Amino acid sequence: MSEPVALKLTAKDFKSDQEVRWCPGCGDYAILAAVQGFMPELNIARENTVFISGIGCSSRFPYYMNTYGMHSIHGRAPAIATGLAVSRPDLSVWVVTGDGDALSIGGNHLIHALRRNVNLKILLFNNRIYGLTKGQYSPTSEVGKITKSTPAGSADAPFNPLSLALGAEATFVARTLDSDRKHLQSVLRAAAEHKGSAFVEIYQNCNIFNDGAFEPLKEPATRDDFLIRLEHGQPITFGSDGQFCVVHPPGGFGLEVRETAATPAEEIVVHDATVADPAYAFALSRLPGLDLRNTPLGVFRAVERPAYDTVVQEQVAAARAGVDQTPEQQLSALLGGGDTWTIL
Amino acid sequence: MTKQIRQLDRVVIRFAGDSGDGMQLTGDRFTSETAQLGNDISTLPNFPAEIRAPAGTLPGVSSFQVHFADYDILTPGDAPNVLVAMNPAALKANLADLPRGADIIVNTDEFTRRNLAKVGYAGSPLDDDSLAGYAVHPVALTSMTVGALAAHEVSKKDAERAKNMFALGLLSWMYSRPYESTLRFLERKFAARPELVAANVAAFRAGWNFGETTEDFSVRYEVKPAKMLPGTYRNITGNAALSLGLVAAGVRSGLPVFLGAYPITPASDILHELSKHKKLGVVTMQAEDEIAAVGAALGASYGGSLGVTTTSGPGVALKSETISLAVALELPLVIVDVQRAGPSTGMPTKTEQADLNMALYGRHGEAPVAVVAPKSPSDCFHAALEAARIALTYRTPVILLSDNYVANGSEPWLLPDVESLPDLRVEFATRPNGEDGTTFLPYLRDPQTLARPWAVPGTPGLEHRIGGLEKADKTGDISYDPTNHDFMVRTRAARIETIPVPDIEVEDPDGDARVLVLGWGSTYGPIGAACRGLRQRGLPVAQAHLRHLAPMPANLGEVLRSYDRVVIPEMNLGQLAHVIRARYLVDAIGYNQVRGLPFTAAELETMLEEVLKNV
Numbered sequence: 001m002s003e004p005v006a007l008k009l010t011a012k013d014f015k016s017d018q019e020v021r022w023c024p025g026c027g028d029y030a031i032l033a034a035v036q037g038f039m040p041e042l043n044i045a046r047e048n049t050v051f052i053s054g055i056g057c058s059s060r061f062p063y064y065m066n067t068y069g070m071h072s073i074h075g076r077a078p079a080i081a082t083g084l085a086v087s088r089p090d091l092s093v094w095v096v097t098g099d100g101d102a103l104s105i106g107g108n109h110l111i112h113a114l115r116r117n118v119n120l121k122i123l124l125f126n127n128r129i130y131g132l133t134k135g136q137y138s139p140t141s142e143v144g145k146i147t148k149s150t151p152a153g154s155a156d157a158p159f160n161p162l163s164l165a166l167g168a169e170a171t172f173v174a175r176t177l178d179s180d181r182k183h184l185q186s187v188l189r190a191a192a193e194h195k196g197s198a199f200v201e202i203y204q205n206c207n208i209f210n211d212g213a214f215e216p217l218k219e220p221a222t223r224d225d226f227l228i229r230l231e232h233g234q235p236i237t238f239g240s241d242g243q244f245c246v247v248h249p250p251g252g253f254g255l256e257v258r259e260t261a262a263t264p265a266e267e268i269v270v271h272d273a274t275v276a277d278p279a280y281a282f283a284l285s286r287l288p289g290l291d292l293r294n295t296p297l298g299v300f301r302a303v304e305r306p307a308y309d310t311v312v313q314e315q316v317a318a319a320r321a322g323v324d325q326t327p328e329q330q331l332s333a334l335l336g337g338g339d340t341w342t343i344l
Numbered sequence: 345m346t347k348q349i350r351q352l353d354r355v356v357i358r359f360a361g362d363s364g365d366g367m368q369l370t371g372d373r374f375t376s377e378t379a380q381l382g383n384d385i386s387t388l389p390n391f392p393a394e395i396r397a398p399a400g401t402l403p404g405v406s407s408f409q410v411h412f413a414d415y416d417i418l419t420p421g422d423a424p425n426v427l428v429a430m431n432p433a434a435l436k437a438n439l440a441d442l443p444r445g446a447d448i449i450v451n452t453d454e455f456t457r458r459n460l461a462k463v464g465y466a467g468s469p470l471d472d473d474s475l476a477g478y479a480v481h482p483v484a485l486t487s488m489t490v491g492a493l494a495a496h497e498v499s500k501k502d503a504e505r506a507k508n509m510f511a512l513g514l515l516s517w518m519y520s521r522p523y524e525s526t527l528r529f530l531e532r533k534f535a536a537r538p539e540l541v542a543a544n545v546a547a548f549r550a551g552w553n554f555g556e557t558t559e560d561f562s563v564r565y566e567v568k569p570a571k572m573l574p575g576t577y578r579n580i581t582g583n584a585a586l587s588l589g590l591v592a593a594g595v596r597s598g599l600p601v602f603l604g605a606y607p608i609t610p611a612s613d614i615l616h617e618l619s620k621h622k623k624l625g626v627v628t629m630q631a632e633d634e635i636a637a638v639g640a641a642l643g644a645s646y647g648g649s650l651g652v653t654t655t656s657g658p659g660v661a662l663k664s665e666t667i668s669l670a671v672a673l674e675l676p677l678v679i680v681d682v683q684r685a686g687p688s689t690g691m692p693t694k695t696e697q698a699d700l701n702m703a704l705y706g707r708h709g710e711a712p713v714a715v716v717a718p719k720s721p722s723d724c725f726h727a728a729l730e731a732a733r734i735a736l737t738y739r740t741p742v743i744l745l746s747d748n749y750v751a752n753g754s755e756p757w758l759l760p761d762v763e764s765l766p767d768l769r770v771e772f773a774t775r776p777n778g779e780d781g782t783t784f785l786p787y788l789r790d791p792q793t794l795a796r797p798w799a800v801p802g803t804p805g806l807e808h809r810i811g812g813l814e815k816a817d818k819t820g821d822i823s824y825d826p827t828n829h830d831f832m833v834r835t836r837a838a839r840i841e842t843i844p845v846p847d848i849e850v851e852d853p854d855g856d857a858r859v860l861v862l863g864w865g866s867t868y869g870p871i872g873a874a875c876r877g878l879r880q881r882g883l884p885v886a887q888a889h890l891r892h893l894a895p896m897p898a899n900l901g902e903v904l905r906s907y908d909r910v911v912i913p914e915m916n917l918g919q920l921a922h923v924i925r926a927r928y929l930v931d932a933i934g935y936n937q938v939r940g941l942p943f944t945a946a947e948l949e950t951m952l953e954e955v956l957k958n959v
Contacts, residue, residue: 046807071809071810073665073669079632079640080642083640083647086640087643088648109639320625334588334621334624335760335762341577
């Protein structure tokens, strides 16, 4: 194969002519800028890139990308994108969704896209609130959340989006932050390189209805002690002085956080995103507490499994191999198949 | 012994047994033999939704009716001349449909005290006079089959299961059917188990020979070939024809066909059939639910495929929001609704026409779509092509309203010449269409068709965004402008209303009818047969049948107003009649029935005769 031609695109090439209409201060702006800044790196022509979204604040995203795009209906973007990806393997298909869109009304399509391992890059903007409908609790809101629809506090337990994706055996699962452009772009890069479904949760601030939801992960005073930055092949230590580490205690099922000073180095878990058993990444996804302490960021899991659309296209190619008839001839033979009789 | 041979012009046979007795297969084979002989045919399977209801019970009865004649026929027949009853339940469930004098062939081996008790017979109806008036032929089908297979290396169970082939052999003898295709079929079906081929062929021959030798059957019948148009025919069900129509639409448009489907009775067979045609570029996806199925189809259409989704009424309800999105996006999409009796799960294996309102109106907002309905099993092929033609040409969702009756019924189909099928090629947008030569306007319409350009991803320079939010005329940008919304709503309505569809044709051979019978969809056969019956008795009546329900033919109002009375028989509570009254201010009379079964020609004839008397 010849070396692909450098398209020399810039972030500006990915900005559409539409006026961006999120609330001033919304985390979505930072994500949009990070994505537009990152896209040129892929060296994929704009016409071969498609963004498909559902409904919600985040789902306005495609209007602002100067690629092909579809703003569809609530929760259904993964299904629509699956049809496109399966029938057009030449395209780079991205899904932009939110916590309500992907995990509430569209939960079914999300888990099935992930289990099928369709070639889709799914970006879930999680702000733990319904923004576009003006402030009801979402399926990722914490228990007891007081909102317009839950004046006495919400009664239902939230989803952990990464645990859910891993339960569906997603092959690529990562988390990043709206405000950390460098990290966000590094995760997008890894997602884009992945063959199959890539699921990226982006913690995103809604400054109108749930302001400061992820503040401890952003505040200079707390962030280093709260965030676990996962690096493939590196021991998992964190904290302003590396004072915390992650271990797999014998006899336990999951992972736990310990003080590095009191832990023998060989007991510290070395992060490996390629572990076949999703239980490891699942254990990582269970580390954060309600106060957001011990929140891992980065690529939890990146494993290889045949992608659904690839398999489907292979089946079509296998069926067509060696066919030397024109479609009309084949159709004629097909119509006349079975028991026929002729009347003169 | 020499048997008397009697000529008949038509026969209706119903094979009935337990759902495990293989009655559908038996009927299918008899139909195939009959087709080879050149009779005109119409068939009607009738089976329970349960795969294996408790053996020997009334809910477990499965039947297959075949009507064949030496002239062209329109229905599977109102009443069987012959009933093959494999057990007491099959006799009890079907006896009421038989006219006096009909032949009844019963499998006496199954008329045990236990089986009789299961269906509430105190004593055997074979022993009392309750079947007086019928020509009853008691045959020990099971034991004779087992006896005939004594020398075969098959289990007792497999030997007993071959009794349907014994029955088929007997009936094939009675009606002088050519059986070579059945022998070939058995070889194919049991290719992996030669001992079963031999056993089933032996059972078939034993049944044939039994007919020839027993004194109980003294007459053998012949039905001469029907006069049909020259050409090559095959017998086909509506679901098979509809599937082939979609494959043909792919070939004639040059586009890949993408089917998104979720299994549902009675539409699943279309998914099964289309999944076999990857060679012709057909991609099928069994989705996680009905909504994903239509979503994936729409996604594929967006990418330049012919997106199709197949379902039944409950599925259409779930797909409704996505169909509205397709209306807003103005992309091609074919939605196949094989109607069944509702509401809710209703009677999944029984027929009904009660989704017309849903097809026409069942969406939020003003969301018009085109609606096409096939009138017979073989017409499903052409109706599918027509639905695809409208979808591709006018960039719109089209609902194809089939029903269980045409989907599972079968009739001979004159194979079309592929080159004569409509040319469905489309042109994708390839360059900017704005006046400045660089701008692309995704909602700038073709003045003739009002269709917008189909610009598929991958086309350089035409990158654009579409969505469910209201779009500004031409640019497709998000718009909340009141005047624009009013314009777009009216334009979307006009887009459908102005699709040219053929004028409706009226069948009124003598031209003196004062009553018009208007139908749509699968009622074509029974209405046609009833009208013929009336005309043969000197009672003039006109018949017109709607294939396009949205938009309706331009001449429909004029046709309706030229008759004193318009009668609309429907297997619903008057959905088309309601539309006709509202649109054309015609005082149409509805004739409605929702029994899960097609109309009989006789009941329509009786009803129409009453109407004629009062004109």
